[in-house]
Amino acid sequence: MDFPNASNISSVFSVIAPLLIAGAFLWVVLRTESRHVLLSRLWQLVHGKQEISDPQVRAFVDEQTSLISFRMFAGVPVASLKEAHQLIEWTKLNGVQMRTLSVCGELFDTELRQVRVHKLPSGFSQAWRLSGLFIAVAISFLSVIGLFSSQSLFSLKSTDRYFWGSATEVKPLWPLLGAPALKATHCSQAASENASRTTFSEQEVGILCGVLKSEGAAEFMKKTLSEQRWSLVVLIAFALWMCWLGLIAWAAGFAAHSLAKRNIDPTLPDSQLSLDLGT
Numbered sequence: 001m002d003f004p005n006a007s008n009i010s011s012v013f014s015v016i017a018p019l020l021i022a023g024a025f026l027w028v029v030l031r032t033e034s035r036h037v038l039l040s041r042l043w044q045l046v047h048g049k050q051e052i053s054d055p056q057v058r059a060f061v062d063e064q065t066s067l068i069s070f071r072m073f074a075g076v077p078v079a080s081l082k083e084a085h086q087l088i089e090w091t092k093l094n095g096v097q098m099r100t101l102s103v104c105g106e107l108f109d110t111e112l113r114q115v116r117v118h119k120l121p122s123g124f125s126q127a128w129r130l131s132g133l134f135i136a137v138a139i140s141f142l143s144v145i146g147l148f149s150s151q152s153l154f155s156l157k158s159t160d161r162y163f164w165g166s167a168t169e170v171k172p173l174w175p176l177l178g179a180p181a182l183k184a185t186h187c188s189q190a191a192s193e194n195a196s197r198t199t200f201s202e203q204e205v206g207i208l209c210g211v212l213k214s215e216g217a218a219e220f221m222k223k224t225l226s227e228q229r230w231s232l233v234v235l236i237a238f239a240l241w242m243c244w245l246g247l248i249a250w251a252a253g254f255a256a257h258s259l260a261k262r263n264i265d266p267t268l269p270d271s272q273l274s275l276d277l278g279t
Contacts (some may be wrong), residue, residue: 032071036064062107075102078110086268087112087113094264100255105248107256113266120260123254129253133246149233152224159204166217170208172199
């Protein structure tokens with residue numbers, strides 16, 4: 001299958017648009033840890049905007065809507081609306097951004113309003129996550145560059161030599177810059193002359209010139225380039241996913257360590273201890 005171009009991007013988007021919408025709903029469900037949004041939409045689809053007649057049921061649904069709204073916008077999976085109210089008050093009193101708690105993820109206990117110190121990643125673990133993130137970013141960057149290349153990557157099985165190739169020329173993989181190319185027009189010259197001018201051996205020059213002068217070279221190169229681009233698209237998607245996971249993991253550890261160093265009192269000013277005084 002040929003690699004898509006600008007002429008058919010709109011048709012491709014029309015096909016994947018429903019998948020994007022479904023993915024958005026799935027993301028909301030995962031973020032809020034509830035199907036309340038989907039059920040609410042289905043209810044409105046069947047009954048319209050008609051309010052629930054029973055006051056207790058209506059109050060319950062409104063409370064669930066408020067709870068899910070907090071989870072959605074704050075990104076903090078609190079267990080109840082009361083817990084959300086307490087967390088909002090605590091962040092305001094101590095100058096803590098709700099976004100920081102969201103980044104901390106499971107490293108922050110929303111009920112106790114404190115960092116789970118026993119789960120904090122070590123400095124070595126944080127450094128390993130950061131290095132993995134940089135590697136994933138580098139792979140993504142190089143893959144994007146390769147996506148717009150007009151040459152494909154090949155290898156000679158007889159010599160295990162890697163090279164870039166197109167319908168008109170081949171170029172050794174290394175050095176990356178300034179490597180002399182072997183063009184189809186050069187194949188009329190002696191193999192020894194081409195070998196001395198390029199970094200290919202005489203044996204490799206003979207094999208490569210045979211490929212360049214073959215009738216199916218152009219079609220073969222085109223097909224290979226299309227397959228390579230599709231492979232790069234998959235690699236880019238995987239590398240970006242790894243970038244996201246690495247960034248989330250490292251950021252959670254960094255935010256949790258920073259918050260733990262502040263040693264903030266988890267209690268609220270108006271909180272009272274429950275004392276069993278007996279009778």
